[in-house]
Amino acid sequence: MSSHPPSNDNLSAYFDHEVSPEELCVLESLLENSPEARQELHELGEISRLLQETATEPAPPELASSIRRRIEQETLLAETVPSTVERVPSLLRYRIAVAISACSSVAALILFILLMNIPNPSRSFETADRSILANTPQPDTDATVMSRELATADPYRVAFNESQKPGIPDRRLLTAPVPPVALHTGDSLQSDKQDHKEALVASKSRAGKLMSSFSFRNSVAEKEPATDPPQRAMGTEPQSSKIPSDIPLDTIRIGDVIPYFRDIDGKIAVIEVRVVDVKQALGTMELLLARNDIPVNQQKQSEVEDQLQNHWSLKSNVAGQKDRSDQDTDDSENELFAVYVEATETQLATALQDFQKDLKRDQLVGLALQPAINASSLTEQVKELPQLLTQRTFSPKAANATVEAKSVRALDRKKASVATGGVAGNLPFKQSTTANPPTRQSMALQEKRPSYQTLYRMQIPAEEQEKLVQQTIIKQPLSRKFNFSAEQPLVASKPASGLITDKAFGLNETNAPVIFSPVKVLLVFKSTAIPTTVPASH
Amino acid sequence: MTNNDQYLIQECLAGRTEAFDQLVLKYQDRLYRTLVRVLGSSDDARDAAQEGFTQAFFKLNSFRGTAAFYSWLFRISFNAAISQKRKTKRTSTTLDTQENPAGNWLVDTHPENHPPDVAERSERKKMVHQALNELQEEYRIPLILRELEGMSYGEIAEITAIPLGTVRSRIFRGRNELKQKLNTLFQNDTTSRVSRSDHESSISESK
Numbered sequence: 001m002s003s004h005p006p007s008n009d010n011l012s013a014y015f016d017h018e019v020s021p022e023e024l025c026v027l028e029s030l031l032e033n034s035p036e037a038r039q040e041l042h043e044l045g046e047i048s049r050l051l052q053e054t055a056t057e058p059a060p061p062e063l064a065s066s067i068r069r070r071i072e073q074e075t076l077l078a079e080t081v082p083s084t085v086e087r088v089p090s091l092l093r094y095r096i097a098v099a100i101s102a103c104s105s106v107a108a109l110i111l112f113i114l115l116m117n118i119p120n121p122s123r124s125f126e127t128a129d130r131s132i133l134a135n136t137p138q139p140d141t142d143a144t145v146m147s148r149e150l151a152t153a154d155p156y157r158v159a160f161n162e163s164q165k166p167g168i169p170d171r172r173l174l175t176a177p178v179p180p181v182a183l184h185t186g187d188s189l190q191s192d193k194q195d196h197k198e199a200l201v202a203s204k205s206r207a208g209k210l211m212s213s214f215s216f217r218n219s220v221a222e223k224e225p226a227t228d229p230p231q232r233a234m235g236t237e238p239q240s241s242k243i244p245s246d247i248p249l250d251t252i253r254i255g256d257v258i259p260y261f262r263d264i265d266g267k268i269a270v271i272e273v274r275v276v277d278v279k280q281a282l283g284t285m286e287l288l289l290a291r292n293d294i295p296v297n298q299q300k301q302s303e304v305e306d307q308l309q310n311h312w313s314l315k316s317n318v319a320g321q322k323d324r325s326d327q328d329t330d331d332s333e334n335e336l337f338a339v340y341v342e343a344t345e346t347q348l349a350t351a352l353q354d355f356q357k358d359l360k361r362d363q364l365v366g367l368a369l370q371p372a373i374n375a376s377s378l379t380e381q382v383k384e385l386p387q388l389l390t391q392r393t394f395s396p397k398a399a400n401a402t403v404e405a406k407s408v409r410a411l412d413r414k415k416a417s418v419a420t421g422g423v424a425g426n427l428p429f430k431q432s433t434t435a436n437p438p439t440r441q442s443m444a445l446q447e448k449r450p451s452y453q454t455l456y457r458m459q460i461p462a463e464e465q466e467k468l469v470q471q472t473i474i475k476q477p478l479s480r481k482f483n484f485s486a487e488q489p490l491v492a493s494k495p496a497s498g499l500i501t502d503k504a505f506g507l508n509e510t511n512a513p514v515i516f517s518p519v520k521v522l523l524v525f526k527s528t529a530i531p532t533t534v535p536a537s538h
Numbered sequence: 539m540t541n542n543d544q545y546l547i548q549e550c551l552a553g554r555t556e557a558f559d560q561l562v563l564k565y566q567d568r569l570y571r572t573l574v575r576v577l578g579s580s581d582d583a584r585d586a587a588q589e590g591f592t593q594a595f596f597k598l599n600s601f602r603g604t605a606a607f608y609s610w611l612f613r614i615s616f617n618a619a620i621s622q623k624r625k626t627k628r629t630s631t632t633l634d635t636q637e638n639p640a641g642n643w644l645v646d647t648h649p650e651n652h653p654p655d656v657a658e659r660s661e662r663k664k665m666v667h668q669a670l671n672e673l674q675e676e677y678r679i680p681l682i683l684r685e686l687e688g689m690s691y692g693e694i695a696e697i698t699a700i701p702l703g704t705v706r707s708r709i710f711r712g713r714n715e716l717k718q719k720l721n722t723l724f725q726n727d728t729t730s731r732v733s734r735s736d737h738e739s740s741i742s743e744s745k
Binding site for chain 2: 012013016018047050051052056057058060063064066067068075
């Protein structure tokens with residue numbers, strides 16, 4: 001090889017046929033007269049040959065199959081082809097698979113029971129479910145609106161939403177199609193004052209027919225029985241899983257919203273039944289966690305699950321001593337599945353937003369996310385997790401450690417509403433439209449109650465929050481920007497602009513530094529249990 | 539674009555997605571080889587190839603067919619690779635010799651591809667790999683795009699978003715540096731070729 005390289009890049013460009021006609025003439029003349037130039041050109045050819053000769057290794061053998069899997073997963077998320085995704089076995093996937101299997105089995109049984117108990121359609125309206133009415137608390141005149149899901153043995157799907165004064169109707173509900181039978185009620189105005197919505201959770205078989213889990217989601221202004229919080233918690237069985245006979249079970253599809261009427265304590269409420277696919281929701285959550293590089297802490301997850309299961313078993317035993325009929329519910333049917341992840345807010349918000357988007361939002365109600373737990377409970381108070389899950393007992397410290405990302409700030413209410421509009425727009429939750437924070441009295445009442453969150457929660461570790469506060473307080477007083485409240489849901493909202501952290505904490509207006517603090521999150525799934533009480537026949 | 543590619547794309551667009559598997563099998567080796575040299579990591583190359591094929595699948599209806607399918611696929615994959623590289627913010631820009639000290643990704647696992655002089659070729663591969671490993675990324679990428687993908691300077695300028703003149707000079711510098719690094723190999727090779735050539739010429743002269 002020549003020890004003196006060419007003095008310009010013309011020869012290299014000549015080799016690549018990338019020279020101008022003028023350069024070409026000059027270079028050809030040079031090559032005729034200069035042996036060094038010819039040698040350089042020859043060496044360029046050798047370099048090229050070497051590079052191409054040595055590039056012979058094949059792609060990894062698993063590449064094609066991984067591409068196929070990825071495409072299948074993406075297709076599944078897009079809901080274009082409902083296919084089964086072949087996955088590498090893992091503990092988490094095994095557990096989710098068990099949960100899905102349990103959900104499907106239980107749902108099939110529930111559907112069977114429901115189909116066996118479909119009454120005469122002509123009497124459907126008059127024969128409202130009295131079992132629900134008997135258990136429905138009285139309306140709370142002062143109160144917050146509680147969006148409560150009467151899932152089949154799924155107390156996690158009970159949500160308190162933000163305060164809404166009675167009398168303020170849910171506009172989405174009012175715009176819902178109303179069957180002609182409403183004209184015969186004679187009391188339809190009451191539906192404006194008391195909204196009652198339900199969601200029907202179903203999973204679809206491959207043939208496209210409904211076969212599985214149903215749950216009801218109610219959004220009703222009602223009074224929580226403060227005297228018996230534990231009963232409202234984990235061990236509480238659903239009040240009813242009965243579906244009105246006028247709902248066409250054989251033709252409804254995933255995503256359908258079916259309104260009907262129900263007599264609740266002498267008042268007529270409009271109820272929306274929404275059909276969702278639990279199976280897809282669970283699978284998608286796992287997939288999106290992985291896609292957003294959110295690791296799952298298997299050890300912590302197992303630890304939490306053990307605690308949950310022990311607690312559940314204990315409660316079942318206690319309940320069984322009181323009423324043997326409750327033992328119809330098998331432990332396996334009530335199995336809880338914890339997904340413990342540690343991620344930044346950005347990661348989690350992205351995953352959740354994708355989740356909302358990919359499932360077209362309707363599927364969200366198929367997931368039962370746990371009530372909020374504070375950061376310390378994830379690290380030190382694992383033993384108390386079941387209690388934390390069933391009834392939030394926020395200490396002042398815990399309350400301070402809770403940063404509410406959306407709804408407590410009236411300033412950001414509108415913005416947050418946009419950020420979470422994907423959920424609110426389709427879920428049958430009543431969203432608060434008032435900008436006023438809950439009164440102290442109502443807050444005090446709520447603190448006595450078990451609270452549940454169906455919206456997503458995110459917890460900021462206390463130390464990170466302190467940092468956040470320190471950085472924010474420079475710009476504005478804390479009270480103006482943060483209103484720590486244990487009763488408010490934490491929403492992993494991701495603004496469309498992508499400035500997730502800024503907007504989520506309301507810092508964008510102050511130009512405060514973005515903090516990408518790790519967030520510990522525990523999502524709990526609970527398999528749908530078989531209802532212990534068969535719906536009353538008509 | 540070959541007729542076969544066009545046929546497979548049409549089949550895929552018609553809903554027979556298994557046709558895309560044929561496109562994957564057809565182009566995965568070529569794409570992977572280039573990406574592994576561009577990214578300097580076999581793992582990153584695999585991920586980028588997967589991302590590229592996946593994106594191509596879902597963008598297939600936007601493929602107009604004016605260019606070759608592979609060119610279109612490569613652009614998608616290259617962009618995915620660069621995005622991935624920026625996202626992960628890897629500090630290392632060299633090939634993964636530490637991850638694969640034996641240069642495993644260079645090893646041809648298909649025995650049918652092994653010529654008799656496999657040891658010599660393997661050694662040469664390692665030397666070239668080492669030389670590429672030491673080459674700066676800004677020189678390596680244009681050079682690889684030129685040598686392995688046969689891209690014109692204009693295409694390289696477009697895909698890498700650098701000026702045409704810079705592409706030209708970087709390819710020149712890349713070759714120059716690579717030549718220096720492969721000096722020993724080159725000298726031996728040249729010597730053997732020269733001696734072989736001398737021998738052949740002497741034979742012809744004697745004839």
